[in-house]
Amino acid sequence: MSRPLLTTTQLWKAYRNGKVESWILKGIDLQIMQGEILAVMGPSGCGKTTLLNLLGGLDRPTWGAVIVGNRILASMKDAELTRLRLTEIGFVFQAYNLIPTLTAIENVELPLSILGIHNRQKFVRASWLLGLVGLAGKEDHLPCELSGGEQQRVAIARALANNPPVILADEPTGNLDTSNSAQIMKTFSDLNRELGQTLIVVTHDPTVAASATRVVQMMDGRIVEDCLPYSKDVATKLLADHEKMTRQRAEAVTRMLDASIVREGSEWTSEKAPRNRTQAPAISSPHTVDDMRDFAQEWALYLGSVRPWLQVRNQAIDKRLRWGSKHD
Amino acid sequence: MAARNLRRRRVRSALTISGIVVGVTLIVALASISESLNSAVDMAASEMSAEQAAGLGEVSKSVNMFLAGIGGVALLIAGLGIMNTMMISVAERKREIGIMKAIGAGKRRIMQVFLLESAVQGMIGGAAGCLLGSGLTKTVALLLSISRNVEIDMGVSFRSVALAFLVALISAMLWGAYPSWRASSLKTVEALRNE
Secondary structure, X not given: OOOEEEEEEEEEEEEEEOOEXXXXXXXXXXXXXXXXXXXXXXXXXXXXXXXXXXXXXXOOOOEEEEEEOOEEHHHXXXXXXXXXXXXXXXXXXXXXXXXXXXXXXHHHHHHHHHHOOOHHHHHHHHHHHHHHOOOOOOOOOOHHHOOHHHHHHHHHHHHHOOOOOEEEEEOOXXXXXXXXXXHHHHHHHHHHHHHOOEXXXXXXXXXXXXXXXXXXXXXXXXXXXXXXXXXXXXXXXXXXXXXXXXXXXXXXXXXXXXXXHHHHHHHHHOOOXXXXXXXXXXXXXXXXXXXXXXXXXXXXXXXXXXXXXXXXXXXXXXXXXXXXXXXX | OHHHHHHHOHHHHHHHHHHHHXXXXXXXXXXXXXXXXXXXXXXXXXXXXXXXXXXXXXXXXXXXXXXXXXXXXXXXXXXXXXXXHHHHHHHHOHHHHHHHHHOOOOHHHHHHHXXXXXXXXXXXXXXXXXXXXXXXXXXXXXXXXXXXXXXXXXXXXXXXXXXXXXXXXXXXXXXXXXXXXXXXXXXXXXXHHOO
């Protein structure tokens, strides 16, 4: 836990879409120490994945530098970056990204054979790795014959194949249920403890972030918070609170809409209404009410999930604006 | 890996390979025909006056050119078929290419994968075409000798078969080179984003 393994200095990244330039990263300063488990959190589109791509040498920054050990990524040639990805960085993706035509063990062997390792050694290492992630006996299954959690564990074994010091994971549990996520995160922290791998995990899930040693919050291409993680209990409570609040909002909005529909309905059936109009709602109202209720629930879910986020973020930004950044 | 990828896209690979088969068959047959024609012309020319021999030589030359032209066109079409297949294959497997690149496969490696695939198609097609072509030539020779009652010496020389096979292999790799190059120079991030 002493020397920084990865350092970024004022990392800026723009994507050009026609004539419109959009800045995805706006000056990221980050020091990642050896042996850390770093969780990067933040709303979609805030640049988490882009940051990860830059850290892993998949993409180049528009401005600023990524320093791995004592090398600067921006000044490296493509071939050198490829070599770096092969030996020093392991990638785990949300969509598993295994090669569909290769069996589990062949997928794990792939980075080894790119490195030019002999058949026998390759096989031994790949089977050891598959055993490590708890997939002994499934070596010859194709990815499509494995469950999501198993596929992700094959992907982790592949990322570990050349024993890289850093593993970058982009929403590794994004497609998995709770028990599988917990298992994946347990695998990660075991690896971290036993092999000393540094892990950088992009995630939305506070329970995943709870098993990190450090959490970085991002917003609109900036780091707004850099702190120790919530404890597991707190994370679970946060999640439960969030769900409860979402449900309450949904119910409230539904009640509101139901009330308004009843009011309108009574208008329609009142004496003043023309005859032909009294008939119409009788036929269509059940549908309308249902439709509207569905719509309201969806909308409430959306509001419930977005609003708390925004509030927390805004507070964080306000704090930063008022007090200046602690990273400066 | 190449074999498995070809098997995965069975129908398309089969189409391409049959294109090559047709091309190579034609080449083998035409090469055999022109060889036997040449030997016949040479034999006839030895019994003629110099002037007649020259005229005959002209005729056989133009016939040879014509046959070579047909063979060339057949090969061109087969080659375009390979290129088309490989282009589609590259477009379909962008994501796979992205994964390979992300885990550290270099340009050369990716080029290898696709060139190998194209070469395997060329080899299978070439081998099948050689068999079919020599069979066809023999059959034609046999039919001719029965119907016309002429003894035609139309053997399939090892030289023409080997030539056709090599031509198929080399042209498969040449036509596959551009798609492979395209695959290898894809940008990693963009390739990965591809669903």
